[in-house]
Amino acid sequence: MAQPPTHERSRGRTAAAAAAALLLFPAAVLLPILEIEKLGHHHRSSIVGGIVELFRSGSWFVGIVILVFSIVMPLLKIFALLELCWLCSLNEKHRAWTYRWMEQIGKWSMMDVMLLAWLVMMIKISGLVQFQFGSAVIAFVLCVSMSMVAALSFDPHAIWEST
Numbered sequence: 001m002a003q004p005p006t007h008e009r010s011r012g013r014t015a016a017a018a019a020a021a022l023l024l025f026p027a028a029v030l031l032p033i034l035e036i037e038k039l040g041h042h043h044r045s046s047i048v049g050g051i052v053e054l055f056r057s058g059s060w061f062v063g064i065v066i067l068v069f070s071i072v073m074p075l076l077k078i079f080a081l082l083e084l085c086w087l088c089s090l091n092e093k094h095r096a097w098t099y100r101w102m103e104q105i106g107k108w109s110m111m112d113v114m115l116l117a118w119l120v121m122m123i124k125i126s127g128l129v130q131f132q133f134g135s136a137v138i139a140f141v142l143c144v145s146m147s148m149v150a151a152l153s154f155d156p157h158a159i160w161e162s163t
Contacts, residue, residue, distance in 0.1 A: 032135060
């Protein structure tokens with residue numbers, strides 16, 4: 001049995017990782033990621049819940065920044081990768097625009113940076129409050145990992161190969 005061309009395998013790997021990231025994304029941002037207990041008060045929070053709380057408390061700028069860079073841009077990057085891998089019938093101008101756009105937005109997609117900041121915060125507050133990781137932690141780490149695998153396995157030459 002003949003092996004598919006290298007570019008086709010590259011598109012398949014990237015699409016599979018991006019699809020996995022997309023499937024994990026809702027759980028990663030909607031389920032409780034952290035449960036904190038301080039002075040007898042118990043609080044569960046998800047990423048989206050944290051953004052909503054920022055808006056409610058009047059921290060609009062911080063809420064918008066987190067929303068855009070941790071939710072909107074990572075989703076747009078995942079969709080762009082899927083589009084480039086699965087919709088190879090698009091014309092060259094559209095593929096080139098999507099690729100350039102994805103490269104630019106990818107620089108501003110901050111899920112992986114948010115993961116590192118979150119871990120540093122957990123280490124620093126561990127003596128001040130009692131916390132437990134919520135059910136979204138595994139989904140979030142896997143989503144970030146799959147998104148990174150998709151970006152790293154993406155071969156820009158593959159989008160110019162005809163299917």
